[in-house]
Amino acid sequence: MTAYLTSIRAIILREALRFIHQRERFVAALVRPLVWLLVFAAGFRAALGLSIIPPYQTYITYETYIVPGLCGMILLFNGMQSSLSLVYDREMGSMKLLLTSPLPRGWLLFCKLLGSTAISILQVYAFLAIAAAFDIRMPGWGYVTVLPALIVAGLMLGALGLLLSSLIKQLENFAGVMNFVIFPMFFLSSALYPLWKMAESSELLHDICAVNPFTHAVELIRFALYVEWNGMALLWTVLAAGLFAAAALIGYDPERTRIGRRG
Template identity: 50%
Template sequence: MNIYFNCMKGIVYKELIRFIKQKSRFFSALVRPLLWLFIFSVGFKTALGLAITPPYETYITYETYIVPGLVGMVLLFNGMQSSLTMIFDREMGSMKILLSSYINRNYLLFCKMFATSIVSTIQAITFLLIAKWYGVDISFLAIVITIPVIIISSIILNAFALFLSSVIKQLENFATVMNFVIFPMFFLSSALYPLWKIKDSSILLFEISSYNPFTYIVEAIRFSLYLKFDIQVFLILGISLVITLIMAFVGFKSKKVNHG
């Protein structure tokens, strides 16, 4: 048990050290959501009407609505960044050596996902604090309570990213994955606009968005930030966690690792 704890601690420590040394990574992760919060929301809030929908009990500003989606943006892009890191590690041999150790491979992969989720959570909390400073109505208690949801959501996205990295054969294909996976997941969700708005425009897009797991990640964060609970949202979040972990484990199990 001590060995497994030390293994977890070592992987988390390595990821945090890498995060601290790569300060540009921290700031670049905040640029996208802050642009949406400070600039794009100004133009959209006059054009996009919002009805009173759960978890909100009164009319809200557009800035308030998109904050959970922008937290999801931080987690989504950081998850894909971890996929890129995994491709580098696999090609350079460091991850290959790690996975060939006597410690269970699935446990090592989970440690990698958990370590990345810690980094993502730090970035997400920083964004939430900036949003609160900007004037978005979020309590410090809500931010603290949302941390477990952010960690679980990040693990889901990291697991999906690790599955993709097990499928990607060439590093240059990563840009294609960015275009055909990340952006559809983000825009076909409730991150920037309510699903009922999508339904008014297109039933097909509404159906696709309703089956998009990222929608429920955003909604879980949204409900947590306003101290509400929706059993359907959190149940789907739990199912997504199990499915993506299985995908990541099976994806890397299919990779042969030489022990020589």
């Protein structure tokens, strides 16, 4: 048990130190959602009228609607940033040293996942504080009840990052992942517009958005910010997290890697 606790403390501390030494990463993580909140929202406010939909009890501004989606954006892009760092560590050899530890490989990957999720959550709360400074506030208790939702959503998106890092062999391929995985996952969700609005345009796009795991992560955060329960969103987010984590474990399986090299 001591070895397990030492490993999780060391890995999380390493992730925290890396984050502290990369201040531009923190700034970039906040600039992206703030641009959407303060610039794009002003233009979309008139075009995307919103009806009263759960968990909202009254009409809201478009800026208020997209806050949960932008929280999800921070978790998503930070998960992909963690994926990029894993690919870099593998190329530099430090990932190999980590995975040759006598501890179970699944535990080591979980520690990496937990560290990146903790950093993502800190960035989300920093964003929520800046949004509140611009008079875009959530219910008081929502800042507390959203924490479990952020943990679940962060673990799911971090597990997706782990899966992608097991598939990406070179840093140069990361740009393709951004174009064909991250951006479609973000835009084909309820982060920027409600699903009923998407249904007015295309039933097919609505169905794609409805099965997108990122949609359920965003809705889990949205309901939690308003101190409401969304069991279906929680279920699908947890199932997606388990699926991504299991696939990542298979991707990092040493026997599979050795067979692939022989082939």
